[in-house]
Amino acid sequence: MRIADLYIRVSTDEQADKGYSKRNQEEVLRRYCDMNYIQVRKVVYEDHSAKTFNRPAWSKLLADLRKSKGKSDLIIFTKWDRFSRNAGDAYQMINQLRSLGVEPQAIEQPLDMSIPENKIMLALYLATPEVENDRRALNVFHGMRRAKKEGRWMGTAPIGYKNRTMENGDKYIGPKEPEAGIMKWVFQTIADGIYNTEQIWKTARLKGLKCSKNNF
Structure with a gap:
């Protein structure tokens, strides 16, 4: 046997x-x-x-x-x-x-x-x-590439935005307050070139932004 x-x-x-x-x-x-x-x-x-x-x-x-x-x-x-x-x-x-x-x-x-x-x-x-x-991996790669070309954000929404879903099921990111308003101020202040990044980060935290220095 x-x-x-x-x-x-x-x-x-x-x-x-x-x-x-x-x-x-x-x-x-x-x-x-x-x-x-x-x-x-x-x-x-x-x-x-x-x-x-x-x-x-x-x-x-x-x-x-x-x-x-x-x-x-x-x-x-x-x-x-x-x-x-x-x-x-x-x-x-x-x-x-x-x-x-x-x-x-x-x-x-x-x-x-x-x-x-x-x-x-x-x-x-x-x-x-x-x-x-291999085909499955390639399909995922091309799907993500196509989504990026269409202007869709892939992954977790960045600071100041929130992942949302439309009625038809399509996903997108939309502004999230008060973080969105603070981030608009951040980018404008950086563009002005008066203060350095760390000073802006500290001020943004005082305004209510919850974000680590490295992530900022």
Whole structure:
């Protein structure tokens, strides 16, 4: 009978209702092991992103496999994106595991790695999540850039303003009194060039502005 470690990963930025919940993954993996006469040695839970293998639970599992070489034949997970979202790192890790006599396998995307052509499918399974991550990041970048070009302020409103929302849901920043009036006086006084910045800051505080010297 083969022996397996179950690897269950849900990162903090993933939703449980997508079928990635720890309970759901464990149920599916245990059912698979029962049906295929595989003995479960341990269950490993992870809550970190799969962008790299610098994950606490994975590091402990890898150290245990090195220490207990030969006691486990498989590392089983549901899909390859539970294992990794970086194709380059994944190939290196697969080679490390094989040197320990351990075969990683995704039960919902099974691959017989003795068949050379299946390496193409493995590359697809590993690269697809990475491409999705890169595309998502690019969309966010372009979205923020477009918003700035349209004159929208991104992030927390600066001193003298307040984040507001229109009736249609669009967000904008609007003046916040009395800070707005004080900040108008500040900029005008700086433009006059009579007093230095620290003197103006101290006077602004006396007027009621709550702001540290560094932030000012």
